Amino acid sequence: MDDRRGYIGLHVDDGLFKAAFVDVRGEILEVDEREASVDSVSEMLNTVVEIIAELKQRASHHGRTVAGVGIGMPGMVNWESQRVEWAPDLPAIEGFRLSEDVVDRIGVPVVMDNAVRLAAYGEYRCGIGRDASNLVYIHLGTSVGAGLILDGLIYRGALGLAGQLGHMTVDPDGLECRCGNVGCLETIASGPNLVRRTKERLFRDRSSSLSSLALPGRGELTPERIAMEALDGDDFSLMMLEQTGRWVGVAIANLLNLLNLDMVILSGGVMVAGDLFLKPVIAETESRARWIPQERCRIVGSPLGGQATLIGGAMLARDLQRSGDAR
Ligand SMILES: [Zn+2]
Numbered sequence: 178m179d180d181r182r183g184y185i186g187l188h189v190d191d192g193l194f195k196a197a198f199v200d201v202r203g204e205i206l207e208v209d210e211r212e213a214s215v216d217s218v219s220e221m222l223n224t225v226v227e228i229i230a231e232l233k234q235r236a237s238h239h240g241r242t243v244a245g246v247g248i249g250m251p252g253m254v255n256w257e258s259q260r261v262e263w264a265p266d267l268p269a270i271e272g273f274r275l276s277e278d279v280v281d282r283i284g285v286p287v288v289m290d291n292a293v294r295l296a297a298y299g300e301y302r303c304g305i306g307r308d309a310s311n312l313v314y315i316h317l318g319t320s321v322g323a324g325l326i327l328d329g330l331i332y333r334g335a336l337g338l339a340g341q342l343g344h345m346t347v348d349p350d351g352l353e354c355r356c357g358n359v360g361c362l363e364t365i366a367s368g369p370n371l372v373r374r375t376k377e378r379l380f381r382d383r384s385s386s387l388s389s390l391a392l393p394g395r396g397e398l399t400p401e402r403i404a405m406e407a408l409d410g411d412d413f414s415l416m417m418l419e420q421t422g423r424w425v426g427v428a429i430a431n432l433l434n435l436l437n438l439d440m441v442i443l444s445g446g447v448m449v450a451g452d453l454f455l456k457p458v459i460a461e462t463e464s465r466a467r468w469i470p471q472e473r474c475r476i477v478g479s480p481l482g483g484q485a486t487l488i489g490g491a492m493l494a495r496d497l498q499r500s501g502d503a504r
Pocket residue numbers: 343344345354355356357358361363
């Protein structure tokens with residue numbers, strides 16, 4: 178393959194549009210990042226087309242060409258119809274679809290998939306998961322999502338909706354979730370729910386260095402902030418991370434018992450705490466999936482982090498062309 182060719186990975190993350198021009202080996206050569214309206218599908222499509230045009234131009238200045246594009250979107254993405262079906266974090270993008278008109282405007286083959294699924298593919302193709310042909314990538318963000326690689330292939334499921342780890346029931350008597358179910362992992366471990374649980378406890382325990390942030394007008398309480406306070410030695414923040422990590426460990430043990438994975442990769446704001454979050458996750462997983470030796474299923478943070486979806490999108494576009502899929 179001509180190594181002057183490259184691929185664009187693009188990630189629509191709330192109102193932030195991030196894109197990278199990536200060479201055939203997965204190295205990022207150019208990036209573009211901009212905030213833009215997500216109020217309507219047509220506005221978003223325009224932004225997507227503009228970013229791709231910009232990166233194509235910059236690539237051409239270096240004598241390179243863009244051969245394909247992979248776009249990561251939040252929510253449930255129907256792979257067959259290339260349409261966003263359900264996106265509770267960003268309802269305006271429901272119905273976002275790569276129509277023939279949009280594909281014509283982009284001018285090169287383009288595919289769309291769930292952003293966490295592409296992150297899994299990025300780590301599998303170019304990151305820490307290179308030697309793991311069975312892995313799950315879990316993102317603990319506004320939602321909790323997962324991307325699965327099974328036997329070296331992206332697993333999408335019968336309707337293309339696989340990966341809704343956030344809606345795995347972990348507490349049958351738990352809180353009602355926005356999906357309509359009760360006790361979903363997301364009601365405990367998503368960013369907003371970690372913050373909610375932290376605030377509820379802080380009103381009873383004011384000894385934490387976080388307590389001032391639980392009051393209105395005192396700055397923003399975020400998963401990253403909780404993680405940083407834990408790193409600074411705040412016992413309360415550490416306890417919140419440990420509790421959350423145990424619930425995540427319950428979900429991971431269920432996955433390991435079912436799928437016998439080689440690797441679990443975690444990302445999201447709480448991962449700022451590194452081992453302080455990973456330790457309770459690993460301990461809980463081990464206690465519930467005892468027959469899987471720890472060295473045969475590593476549970477790690479995502480080294481590619483925010484770049485995983487960009488690289489994964491580009492590599493998926495590359496690999497579909499290599500396999501002859503002409504999307
Ligand atoms: Zn749910």
